[in-house]
Amino acid sequence: MSGETGLTRSATIAVLVENEAGVLARVIGLFSGRGYNIDSLTVAAIDEDRGRSRITVATRGTEQVIEQIKAQLNRIVPVHRVADLTAEGPHVARELALIKVVATGEPRGQALQIADAFRAKIVDTTIESFVFELTGSTDKIDAFLDLMRPLGLAEISRSGVAAIARGTRTII
């Protein structure tokens, strides 16, 4: 499609859906079936009373592709609302990561110092290891991981991006 040319941008898209079986598969199938990127994807029920879940997809593409993604998401029958948080104004986006570093001696001390600078929490420790909990932007977590890599980075678990608009605006 002609959307392959032109500048690409990233977009954080919030999708409010009916909390029913198969709805996540519909969203993921749409991305894989039409060849769109998924940088990260999170999903959880947010509203038990009304039976809704919120899916947050971090994606990228040309403006035309992102418009397509939103239009295609809107076509899914159990989708209530699609919001392009990136385009619709300022928003906060956060990721949580659990990071295991296995190290002793000098690297162990360095890892601890860096974790302190990033305000990572230590949620588990042994003589030879730490599990750090770090919350922040995707960039911040990437930077932390880069620093930990030479110090004994052993395992990573990331939540993917959760995002919400700043101020009084809501998408509910």
Next chain:
Amino acid sequence: MNAVTPSAELPLSGAQILLRALKEQGVEVIFGYPGGAVLPIYDAIFQQNAIRHILVRHEQAAVHAAEGYARSTGRVGVVLVTSGPGATNAVTGLVDALMDSIPVVCLTGQVPTHLIGNDAFQEADTVGITRPATKHNYLVKKSGDLARIVHEAFYVARSGRPGPVVIDLPKDILINPAPYVEASREAHRSYRPRTEPDRAQIDKAVALIRSAKRPILYVGGGVINAGPEASATLRELVAETGIPCTNTLMGLGTLPASDPHFIGMLGMHGTYEANMAMHGCDVMLNIGARFDDRVTGRLSAFSPGSRKVHVDIDASNINKNVVVDVPIVGDAGVVLRALLDAVRAEGARPDRTAMAAWWRQIDAWREKRSLDFVQPREPGSIIKPQHAVRRLYELTQQSGRDTFITTEVGQHQMWAAQHFGFERPNRWMTSGGLGTMGYGLPAAMGVQIAHPDALVIDIAGEASILMNIQEMGTLAQYRLPVKVFILNNQYMGMVRQWQELLHGGRYSESYSQSLPDFTKLAESFHAVGMRATTIDDLDRVILEMIKCDRAVIADIAVDQGENVYPMIPSGAAHNEMLLGPDKSRNNAEVTNAGMVLV
């Protein structure tokens, strides 16, 4: 759609509830094939008379029959198949209906809920498999949801951009008692298709019409789906403004072929005047079409000088392939009415002098007579396939019968689209988006069920017809007088044509070896077989076929070497079309980029 008000009546089984819901939805016919998982439904069908069941010979055909029924009536077609292979066989038909926006509800059997996921006998993950093959699908897990889901499925199938919907029905849900609820009048919780256009966008479109010097209407299947009134409004708009109108394959019949403003089908095998007018227009009004790659040719060279209005009920079609100036999301019929009213109220007609010049230009393009062919007239001459379609058109017209045409897929389909004139909507059933060989015979079956007294003809090729030939048995069982008109060139003609033009004439696997004797085949299925081998037989065979009150296979031997022209070669622009074999030699250069677009 969601509020449930259980009625206080004796409990019925799930299968009985299902039939009651179908009846409330106005269903009169189901196309289906039984099997273990759906036996409770067949038992319930046996014990009632309101809904008729048509037993097909293959589940794919059930869906195509429902499509033919739906497209010729504007109603939802209904399919019933069993679990596992019943459901997987239906998938081709579902994707076909999805691509061509045909409303179908397909009921699939499923193993009982406690066995789901156990690799039970005839189990398949039907909702998983059909998720990308449908507009929406449901697995009924609770008896209490059954009736609501059936009503909702019909609403989803027919509203907005229509499409196929699957309801997967575990056997225990069909056997256990279930409550009945009537269709709710409340809005659906999340699905709310938009049909009313934005007024400001209508005004912009009308301003473009007023300013246009070389406007064109490019009209697709959305206008068919909007109902016959939409086609009637289109006629009025054309008469009011004098704007030339071209149709997509799916849009044929929206404007009568005999209307002087009709400039033929556009696209890969469209007329010279339609494609040149698309290329040269200054304002394009796309009503219910989706800028398909068979229509646009090379996108970078597509109608470079025009301002484009795009009317589509599906917002995801806007700016998908072609970026437009005035998008209008809404029902094609509602939008056409709004445009017509505004044009009339404001007198917003294009400039008369400019339009006269535009029509002179179009008439000059028409002079190329791009659909012409040479049919030798000497006795014993071989029949040109285009001539066969022309004569079929002329002789059916003379018969005065209401005629419905279905097709298979390939050269014969394009010749039918080019040479058979359609005066009304809902008379032309063809597999446009998916291009499903084997569509035409079962679709014709569905049309004939809906229109028992009409003349229903499947224009077929000898290769395509074999893909669902078993449905001759269904024709016999229900005494459906469908006519199968085979343009027999002993080749998968469109494949052969591409191989000739793009692959050095290496006809790899495209020759139809070991064909059956179609007249004997017809007879073995209790139908009438006829054959025309030369021009001398053609009219007689067509007239006999039309007159015959039984199913017919007419095997028409046609010129094997004939290609479909005109043609926009792959990767070329509208103004680079080939008019015939002589001119193709000047344009033998086809790039790899173009080849992949085939």
